[in-house]
Amino acid sequence: MHLHSAKIPRPLLAFLAAMAAGVPVFAQGAPVLELTDFSGVWAERVHEDSYERSGGPPLGDYQGIPLNDAGRRKADSHDHSEWSLPEFQCRPHSAPYQWRALGSVRFWNEVDPIGRDLRAIHVEYLRSLDRVIYMDGRPHPPEYAPYSWSGFSTGKWEGNTLVVDTDHIKGSYLRRNGASFSDKATMREYIDRHGEYLVITMILTDPVWLEEPLIQTTNYALDTHTALTYYPCTVSEENISSAVPHFLPGTTEQLKDAAGWIPPQAARGGAESTYPDYREKLKAAAK
């Protein structure tokens, strides 16, 4: 059927064509259309992210993380007692770790009350800082500006997908067992809403501790019957050593834990271990 023969008025035809192409038809001289609204509280599903929730992975298990030798050394030296340092007792999860951390996430839009344009999307997590994704086209700050645990994020739309670029992130943990990313890491996220489900695809690039970018997805579901609760934190400095807890190279006894249920070399991470072909290599090595 030709559209012309369907007797659709030309203005409506143009409108439908623009909508089909994902063009914000009211953009000129009118409020910009917001393509997808993520507002609300979303609860984690504990699917592919289950390994990071609750008890978390054992020490020394870096499977799925493309660590390089330097990143492996950093992780192996980790002592969980570093959380006893006064400066770290209230340390929040950083943006790259947060998606797979405990608790729900709340999105809300910061909208100009007059122009109705979307200035920013705010993302809040149970025990972390308010994270702002600027949507107003502002540039990223210069290198000498301060870094934060959430980093500095700007967003743009690609179709209905929110694409977020983040830099200026303080170095922190990528996995609770000490696998980490450095201050030089940058992150791109693709955030998609499929009805009542949210999919976050994170690509973390770190030239210091990763051989290749780490790519991971995490799911959330809309939860209209929950709210983020108050999560206080108090630093207690009593009975704490002034030393910085860590393991000297080669002395981390707990690394043996990781080898208990998967091949030891797989637990060491690395880019090669993140690809499906690696399974065949392990099988061949076991013969």
Next chain:
Amino acid sequence: MKQVGLFFLAVTSVFAQDIHVLPVQGNVYMLVGAGGNIAASIGPDGILLVDAGTSQMSAKVLSTVLKLVTAVAASPAPNRCTGLHCPESPYRWSSPSLNATIASPGPPKPIRYIINTGMDPDHTGGNEVLSALPADSKILGVTFPPVGVAPTATVIAHENVLGRMSAETNGKPAVASGLWPTDTYRGTSYKLSEFFNGEGIQLFHVPAAHTDGDSMVYFRFSDVIAAGDILSTTSYPVIDVAKGGTIQGALDGLNHILDIAIPEFRSQGGTLVIPGHGRLCDTGDVANYRNMVAIIKDRIADMIKKGMTLQQVKAAKPTLEYDGLYGAATGPWTTDMFVEAAYKSLSPKR
């Protein structure tokens, strides 16, 4: 709003000169690009600098801070004082404020103090030019020195800085006298005798760290610490063993910063820390850096205890995971030099 707009103008013009200005908080600004970072207190009392950059950049530093003080403290302000909204006057009379808007502003005050956090030329090279403003010359249309103001800035440092700068070899001082501090202190801390730009400013001696003459400077109302060379986000701490530096002293200095600093929320914000080199920091950054120094120190100390030679220690790569952040194979402060300095300062004295 006025200050933001004027500041933007100042920053725009400053950027073209390769000196970058970052407003930190309160009275304090961070100047980047003059060698070591410079902290500047800008306000109605004039300018106080923590460090002076290299001698090559001193003209640009001077131009930058004079533009800043003109924008912040000596530009017309919108008159917000009328009738009942005029608390400045007990008579609700707005003329004084109105005059400030319609008349030419008073001249800004010049550089009054320079505090040196150490003795290196990238922090002291501008001392002479920046402290000795030409008498009766016009800079940015302002006559210096204004009536009643001392013609030169006071340059303050720990006494070991003066001792090492003035130490003679073959009858010649290590550094030309024009670059020496004019005032020194010898205790563990020193307070400026009066508020400057409305706040108290305190110096702390950091013994045996980068050298034996390091200071860090605490702006008590702005809540900013200028750390000097014990903190850098671009390199391992520079430890000049020949001038009394030690890795343990650098670690103690970093812990002292963390003792003073209070984060605003969750190890972030609050007290801000200007490093000797690199980006503006807070508690979380200093803690990460302190942890790196502590871990490397512990490793090298353990290797020394096991009887390893310096070459064996270097071969064991005690800095491996941090080299991508702070290491260098060439330049004035290489990873090898850092390991060697740490090794020497941790080895038992013979």
